Amino acid sequence: MRADARENRARVLTVARELFAERGLDVPMAAIARRAGVGVATLYRRFPTKESLVMEAxxxxxxxxxxxxxxxxxxxxxxxxxxxxxxxxxxxxxxxxxxxxxxxxxxxxxxxxxxxxxxxxxxxxxxxxxxxxxxxxxxxxxxxxxxxxxxxxxxxxxxxxxxxxxxxxxxxxxxxxxxxxxxxxxxxxxxxxxxxxx
Amino acid sequence: MRADARENRARVLTVARELFAERGLDVPMAAIARRAGVGVATLYRRFPTKESLVMEAxxxxxxxxxxxxxxxxxxxxxxxxxxxxxxxxxxxxxxxxxxxxxxxxxxxxxxxxxxxxxxxxxxxxxxxxxxxxxxxxxxxxxxxxxxxxxxxxxxxxxxxxxxxxxxxxxxxxxxxxxxxxxxxxxxxxxxxxxxxxx
DNA sequence: AGTCAAGTGGACGGGGGTCTCCACTTGTCA
DNA sequence: TGACAAGTGGAGACCCCCGTCCACTTGACT
CATH class of the missing domain: 1.10.357.10 (Tetracycline Repressor, domain 2)
Structure with missing residues (x-):
């Protein structure tokens, strides 16, 4: 895994944890992506489904x-x-x-x-x-x-x-x-x- | 208000109460309309918004x-x-x-x-x-x-x-x-x- | 430096929600 | 019985969501 990719993945996870904690599980994937400074595709590359992101988080x-x-x-x-x-x-x-x-x-x-x-x-x-x-x-x-x-x-x-x-x-x-x-x-x-x- | 209209209104209200009780407030307006045997427009004629229907119900x-x-x-x-x-x-x-x-x-x-x-x-x-x-x-x-x-x-x-x-x-x-x-x-x-x- | 696969972002498809529009039907009153 | 306003249903506009596709960019290795 490339260094920048690993970093992005980590940032997504952090942001997801923050947003889930603040606003619950129904925060849109797009919001997580935006706050993490990445595109939606990046999210879905690392976490094939929203549920998998939730579980990981x-x-x-x-x-x-x-x-x-x-x-x-x-x-x-x-x-x-x-x-x-x-x-x-x-x-x-x-x-x-x-x-x-x-x-x-x-x-x-x-x-x-x-x-x-x-x-x-x-x-x-x-x-x-x-x-x-x-x-x-x-x-x-x-x-x-x-x-x-x-x-x-x-x-x-x-x-x-x-x-x-x-x-x-x-x-x-x-x-x-x-x-x-x-x-x-x-x-x-x-x-x-x-x-x-x- | 016409007689059939009043009857429809009452039926909608009854059905809405049932569905809200069974499935919560997020039941679609279309579902209420279908079960009441009317179109969506009829619902919205009597209750301008979903919230108003909820309140009434x-x-x-x-x-x-x-x-x-x-x-x-x-x-x-x-x-x-x-x-x-x-x-x-x-x-x-x-x-x-x-x-x-x-x-x-x-x-x-x-x-x-x-x-x-x-x-x-x-x-x-x-x-x-x-x-x-x-x-x-x-x-x-x-x-x-x-x-x-x-x-x-x-x-x-x-x-x-x-x-x-x-x-x-x-x-x-x-x-x-x-x-x-x-x-x-x-x-x-x-x-x-x-x-x-x- | 050059190469190329890994990585990326934004547009888009599909589905489901609320509410609107409009042509058609129907109850009611003279 | 006829006229007409009140009543009606379904299509569709609009929005927001998840997840995909694809052309472009970039890090890493030679």
Whole structure:
């Protein structure tokens, strides 16, 4: 691969990550190309389809998720591990608008191995936290999806909103109480933005 | 207005409500026209823009929300009133895919009076529930928006998922505990559907 | 320096969306 | 029953998207 081509490819990827994070997955390919200072053809030469660009752009985020789970499994405190996973993944989701969409879009086919591993890791985490009596017994690992989807509904809202939601949910998941982060007045036109899509 | 025209208009409205509920706000005007057995021009004669059709189609839902709040205010038990509002509105949202989008789309301009009234009603409800000691003191009326957005993230998922989320959240809002509805295994491709948009 | 494949950009095809235009039909009222 | 305005449907203008094609440019190697 030629040096300038490699550089262009890298710049496209960077720009794509920025734009996906800011505006969601439905940003036009032309916009990415323009911001990267290349033509559309260059994009399609490196990434045969938009989906492939999305996947490539989010690979490191996916890996990050995996790392979060592994790290949590290493934590001696079961509840802290559990809580940290949820907090970190939701934070990632809240600060990157394209993440959720890329996440679910990539799930059915690609990354299925990664997904299996993360899933089992999380299930183990849940079991540990239950055994230690800090997580309610009727919590289901499927509730992680519930949390992710709910948190995904806050796309475009300030990160603090997501943090408050997560705090509420963790409160409900646990046996005990904690102080919540302060309320966030959510202006509604935040939601008027175009929704994410691959 | 001619009799057949009135009938057509009514049929369009019915069909629009059905399709918006089933497939979200991004169903094409042509699809609505086809299912209603009319041409596109007929649609645009009655509703100059798609947005106007949406607003008209959801007016009664908005009114329903208002009624829910009023009803809750009449409830002698503050917590039950509070809980019922959240449960009913979220149920409405979960069973009608276009509702959330129409709700937020309509907010900035139209229905602002209705909105004010509902908002004040809900704030009163919150205060009452707090005074009775059943709602946590740091709950903010803004958290209603948080709940609505989070619940909106479950669009397309089974209603039971929304119900579980709401139960978790109410758990967190309250002082005390309750049994949750059973977990719902959410298949992820539910989220792959095209998202709502006006 | 010369060569040439790799690289590039912009025009374009195809599809799907909203909304308009216009010739035709149909309900209604005298 | 006849006249006419209200009502109607379908073609198509316009726009935005993804992905392709092709003539041109440029880096790298001899």
């Amino acid at each position: 989010f690979t490191e985020q996916f890996a990050h998720c995996q790392a979060v789970v592994d790290e949590a499994l290493a934590d001696p405190d079961p509840w802290r591990g559990f809580r940290t996973v949820i907090e970190k993944v939701c934070l990632l989701q809240a600060s990157d608008r394209g993440f959720t969409a890329a996440f679910v879009a990539g799930f059915p086919d690609l990354h299925s191995e990664l997904r299996e591993r993360s899933w089992h890791g999380f299930a183990a985490l849940v079991q540990r936290a239950k055994d230690s009596g800090q997580l309610r017994a009727d919590f289901s690992p499927h509730d992680l999806t519930l949390v992710l989807m709910a948190n995904g509904g806050l796309a475009g809202a300030p990160v603090a909103a997501s943090q408050r939601l997560v705090a509420y949910l963790l409160e409900a998941f646990r046996t005990g109480t904690d102080e919540l982060p302060p309320p966030v007045p959510l202006s509604l036109d935040l939601v008027l933005r175009q929704p994410d899509r691959v | 959801f007016t009664e839902q908005f009114a329903h929300c208002q009624a829910v709040v009023d009803e809750a205010l009449a409830d002698p038990d503050p917590w039950r009133g509070f809980r019922t509002v959240i449960e009913k509105v979220c149920l409405l949202q979960a069973s009608d895919r276009g509702f959330t989008a129409a709700f937020v789309a309509g907010f900035p301009d139209l229905h602002s009076e209705l909105r004010e009234r509902s908002w004040h009603g809900f704030a009163a409800l919150v205060q009452r529930a707090k005074d009775s000691g059943q709602l946590r003191a740091d709950f903010s009326p803004h958290d209603l928006t948080l709940v609505l957005m989070a619940n909106g993230g479950l669009a397309g998922a089974p209603v039971a998922a929304s119900q579980r989320l709401v139960a978790y959240l109410l758990e967190a809002f309250r002082t005390g505990t309750d049994e949750l509805p059973p977990p719902v295994p959410l298949s992820l491709d539910l989220v792959l559907r095209q998202p709502d948009r006006v």
